[in-house]
Amino acid sequence: MSEIAVSPPEALFTLATDRWTAPFWEAARQRRLTACRCGNCGAFRMPPTPFCPECRSQEVEWPDLPGTGTLFSFSVVRRAITPEMEGHLPYVPALVDLDQAPGARLISNVVGCRLGELRIGARLVVGWRERSDGVVLPEFRLGE
Amino acid sequence: MIRRKTAIAGLGATPYWKRGQSAPRTMNELVGQAIIAACADAGLEVTEVDGLAYYSGGFDSSYLMETLGIPELRFSAMLTGSGGGSAGAVGLAAAAVVAGLAKHVIVVGGNQQGEVRFGSITKSYDRTPANAFFEAAGLIGPGHMFALLAQRQMHDYGYTREMFGAVAINARENAMEHPLALMKKPLDMDLYLSAPPIADPLCLYDFCLESDGAIAVLVTSTERARDLRRKPVIVQGSTHGGERGWGRSLYWMNMPAGQFLSSGHRSVARDLYAQTGVGPEDIDVAQIYDHFTPQVIAQLEDYGFCKPGEGGGFVLSGAIRRGGSLPINTDGGQLSGAYVWGMTHIREAVEQMRGTAHHQIAGAELALVTGGPSNAPMSGLILAES
Ligand SMILES: [Zn+2]
Numbered sequence: 001m002s003e004i005a006v007s008p009p010e011a012l013f014t015l016a017t018d019r020w021t022a023p024f025w026e027a028a029r030q031r032r033l034t035a036c037r038c039g040n041c042g043a044f045r046m047p048p049t050p051f052c053p054e055c056r057s058q059e060v061e062w063p064d065l066p067g068t069g070t071l072f073s074f075s076v077v078r079r080a081i082t083p084e085m086e087g088h089l090p091y092v093p094a095l096v097d098l099d100q101a102p103g104a105r106l107i108s109n110v111v112g113c114r115l116g117e118l119r120i121g122a123r124l125v126v127g128w129r130e131r132s133d134g135v136v137l138p139e140f141r142l143g144e
Numbered sequence: 145m146i147r148r149k150t151a152i153a154g155l156g157a158t159p160y161w162k163r164g165q166s167a168p169r170t171m172n173e174l175v176g177q178a179i180i181a182a183c184a185d186a187g188l189e190v191t192e193v194d195g196l197a198y199y200s201g202g203f204d205s206s207y208l209m210e211t212l213g214i215p216e217l218r219f220s221a222m223l224t225g226s227g228g229g230s231a232g233a234v235g236l237a238a239a240a241v242v243a244g245l246a247k248h249v250i251v252v253g254g255n256q257q258g259e260v261r262f263g264s265i266t267k268s269y270d271r272t273p274a275n276a277f278f279e280a281a282g283l284i285g286p287g288h289m290f291a292l293l294a295q296r297q298m299h300d301y302g303y304t305r306e307m308f309g310a311v312a313i314n315a316r317e318n319a320m321e322h323p324l325a326l327m328k329k330p331l332d333m334d335l336y337l338s339a340p341p342i343a344d345p346l347c348l349y350d351f352c353l354e355s356d357g358a359i360a361v362l363v364t365s366t367e368r369a370r371d372l373r374r375k376p377v378i379v380q381g382s383t384h385g386g387e388r389g390w391g392r393s394l395y396w397m398n399m400p401a402g403q404f405l406s407s408g409h410r411s412v413a414r415d416l417y418a419q420t421g422v423g424p425e426d427i428d429v430a431q432i433y434d435h436f437t438p439q440v441i442a443q444l445e446d447y448g449f450c451k452p453g454e455g456g457g458f459v460l461s462g463a464i465r466r467g468g469s470l471p472i473n474t475d476g477g478q479l480s481g482a483y484v485w486g487m488t489h490i491r492e493a494v495e496q497m498r499g500t501a502h503h504q505i506a507g508a509e510l511a512l513v514t515g516g517p518s519n520a521p522m523s524g525l526i527l528a529e530s
Pocket residue numbers: 038039040041042043052053054055056057
């Protein structure tokens with residue numbers, strides 16, 4: 001397959017945040033990949049929620065992560081099931097186990113590679129995509 | 145304990161329609177028709193219904209009382225979550241009856257997809273902070289999400305598309321001659337494998353149908369059921385719940401590696417067998433929630449019909465076909481029969497235990513029904529022939 005993975009359609013997503021998730025998206029705006037870490041016991045959790053499921057603490061930290069990870073699973077979306085998807089195919093939803101954030105898996109995309117190059121276990125490097133509404137999203141490319 | 149203390153005494157349903165084709169009937173109208181039919185089947189006046197049990201958002205009990213003329217309501221409750229609760233709603237009704245809260249409890253489910261197409265249901269979801277984490281990646285419909293689970297199943301267990309295809313083909317074969325099923329065109333492995341992918345590794349035939357309809361069952365005490373018109377179908381038991389490691393599952397995707405490969409049913413299945421005093425080897429026929437083919441395989445593993453990683457070989461062996469050791473989805477299931485949020489599975493299990501199913505499994509005495517792998521709770525139900 002020589003088709004290249006593109007970014008998913010913008011039109012089907014509008015960012016909503018709360019005080020627990022906003023720091024992730026604010027960091028993304030600054031092109032900084034982070035994940036929610038408990039300030040008490042150090043356990044990671046994603047998406048960010050009000051309590052640490054390990055110790056019930058509400059203290060959180062937002063460490064700088066290296067921006068690399070491993071592809072845990074992926075799909076290739078090839079068919080438009082709503083009109084907004086036309087012209088934005090194929091795209092690759094991806095589950096990324098983030099380096100230096102054990103237990104934190106990010107739902108993101110792999111872009112810019114040939115579909116045939118996608119493999120579970122592939123190494124990934126984060127990049128950033130700024131949408132027309134100013135929201136910045138992480139998306140990954142195949143790495144070393 | 146609810147074990148064997150209640151029974152399904154009535155079963156009612158609307159016709160099944162392809163998506164949107166039930167219009168201009170309203171959703172409440174379909175639900176009302178199913179309830180009236182279930183009461184008539186039991187030989188009971190609608191006015192004797194005093195409880196309503198739901199799942200997946202449920203319906204408005206006060207509106208149903210108003211339009212159906214139900215004089216007094218003593219129980220009105222719903223399992224949280226989505227399609228995972230279908231089988232468990234019968235357990236909810238049973239619990240109400242055993243506790244003495246109500247005498248005749250209706251369990252009803254249905255859908256009408258004129259306005260909301262389930263295939264892209266996430267498009268209609270609230271723009272919530274939690275949902276942003278999957279919506280940003282273009283996960284528009286449940287098929288996209290279950291594709292991510294299936295891809296990992298294939299990687300870790302070596303499953304093939306032929307295994308998913310065996311589930312789809314079994315459903316179609318059961319649907320072919322079934323009078324209620326919507327899909328009648330033959331499906332073989334060549335046709336399955338040549339279907340264009342929608343979201344790798346899933347193709348059209350891996351997805352359930354999108355259809356309209358409503359189904360209701362009437363749950364009462366086993367003793368009371370023996371006085372009614374139909375042969376009672378005993379509620380052997382029912383459980384619902386799940387583990388934190390599954391949790392919001394497809395909307396979360398942070399399941400630990402082992403649970404990522406399951407259907408989220410492991411603790412529900414364990415508790416169901418303990419509650420009912422039966423094991424997987426005792427089940428004669430199973431109605432396994434089939435929104436997506438790979439999740440049927442995962443459920444067969446979670447319910448102990450085969451070991452984790454062996455479900456693909458199990459379905460490919462023909463074990464799930466009508467002549468096999470565990471016939472499943474004998475009405476064509478949701479893949480080829482109709483999709484009524486799990487209620488078709490309850491309906492078919494009731495028919496099997498009455499001995500009146502179109503594809504009756506000879507001598508079947510115990511039937512398993514599962515609710516849909518989704519955000520917890522998931523649920524299970526075992527019905528027994530009386
Ligand atoms: Zn903690």
